[in-house]
Amino acid sequence: MSINFDIVISSDDYSADMSAGLETMKGACEATTHIANTILQKKVSKKLTKESKVRNRLKRSFKGSFGMVFSLDTTDVDLKKKMNQIGQQAFSELISYFISEALYRESVKLSKKADSVLKELGDDIHDELIEQLQKSSLHNLHSYSNHFGKDVKLRYRKSRVTQTVLAHVDRKSYKSLVPKTDNTKITIEALIQVMEGY
Template sequence: MEIDFDVVIESDDYSVEMSKGLETLQGASEVTRQVFETILLEKVPQHLTTNSKVRTKLMRSFKGSYGQSFCLETDDQELEKRLKSIGKQAFAELLSYFINESLYRETKLLSVKAERIRAKLGPLEDELITQMRRSSLAHLHSVSTHFGKTVKLRYRKNRDVQTVLADLDQFSFSALNPKVDKTKVVINASITRLNINTGNGRLQIEGEAETVAFGFPNRYADVRQVAKKQFSKNLDDNNGLPNEKRIKLKLEAHTLKLKSGKIIKYLIEGIIN
C-alpha cells in the first residue's frame, strides 16, 4: 500500500534552485516519515535511515509552479496491515495536523478515526512535535527561507484530486524560532481546545476572532489538579456557545513571540480568581 503526496514550490518558470529544492524535498520526506513511524511503530524516530521499515520514494515531477510527487510505503507485512486499517485519508489528516500544530497554527477538526489515533499517542505527540521542529520542518522551509517562495505539501487522492495539507512560507518558518517574553500579561480568554495528555491547546481572547495556542511553562503533570479541572470545565461549559456568550477565565501568562511581535503561544502561569 502506498500513500501519494506531492510538493509544489512557487516558480514562474517551472524550475527551482537545485540545492535548496532538494533540501525542501528532504524535509517533506522527513516530516512524513516521522509522523507515520510514530503512529505505526509507537515511537518517535530520532534518526531516519534507509533501513527504516517506513520510507518515502520519489515519483514523477510535474508542471504547476514546480511539482514533485512522492509516496510513502512499507514492505513490512505487519505495518502494512496497520497502515491499511488506519487508511490513507486518516494518515493525511494526521500529517496536516502535526505540521500545523508544530507551527502553532489552528488545525482543522480531525475525523473520529484520526482523532482516536492521535489521542492514543499520548505523550508521544509532544515528543513528535519537538522532533519535527528540530530540523525536518526547517528543511521543508528551505526554498521559502532562501528565496521567499511558498511551498505546499499535498495529499494526492488521485491524479485529479489533491488536498493541501500545509502551506509554508517565510512567516511560518519564523514560528520555529520564537522569542520567549517573560513579561507577565493578564488575559480574559475561553478554552477552545485542550489536549489532556500534554496540556497544550487553543484559547480565544475576549474580543478576538482568532484562537491562539497555549500551554504551560512546566510539565503538565506538575500542574495542580484543581487548575486542570478548571480548564477542562471551561471547555465543556462553552461547548457549542458563540464567542460572546462564552465564560472567560482570567489568566496570568508569559508569551512566545515572533520577531514581528506577534504572539503565537501563551504559557499559563496561573488562574486569577
C-alpha cells in the same frame, strides 16, 4: 498500501534552485516519515536511517510551478496492515495535524478515525513528535521559502485531479520555528503575604 503526496514550490519559470529545492523535498520526506513511523510504531524515531521500515519513494515531477510526486510506503507486513487499517484519508489528516501543531497553527478538525489514532499515541509521544519535527524536518521544508521567498505546499494526492493541501509554508510560518528574544528589562514588584495557619 501507498499514500501519494506531492510537494509544490511556487515558481515563475517552472524551475527551482536545486540545493534549496532538494532540502525542501528532504523536509517533506522527513516530516511525513517521522509522523508515519510514530503513528505506526507508537514511538518517535530520532533519526531516519536506510533501515527504516517506512520510506518515501520519488514518483515523478509535473508541470506547474515546480513539484515532485512521492509516496509513503512500507515493506513491513505488520506496519502495512496498520497503515491499511488507519487508511489514507486519516493518515493524511494526521500528517496535516502534526505539521500544523509544530508550526503553532490551528489544525483542521480530525475525523473520528484520525482522532482515535491520535488518542492512542498519548500526550508524551504527541509532544515528542512535535519537538522532533521542529528540530530539522520543518526547517528543511522551509528552505526554499527562506532562500527565495516562494511558498511551498505539501499535498495529499487522492488522485491526479484531487489533491488536498496538508501544509502551506512560507517565510512567515518559519518564524514560528525560530524563537525571537527580547532584551527589554521588565521590573516586577510582588508581595508575598504569609497567612496564619499555613
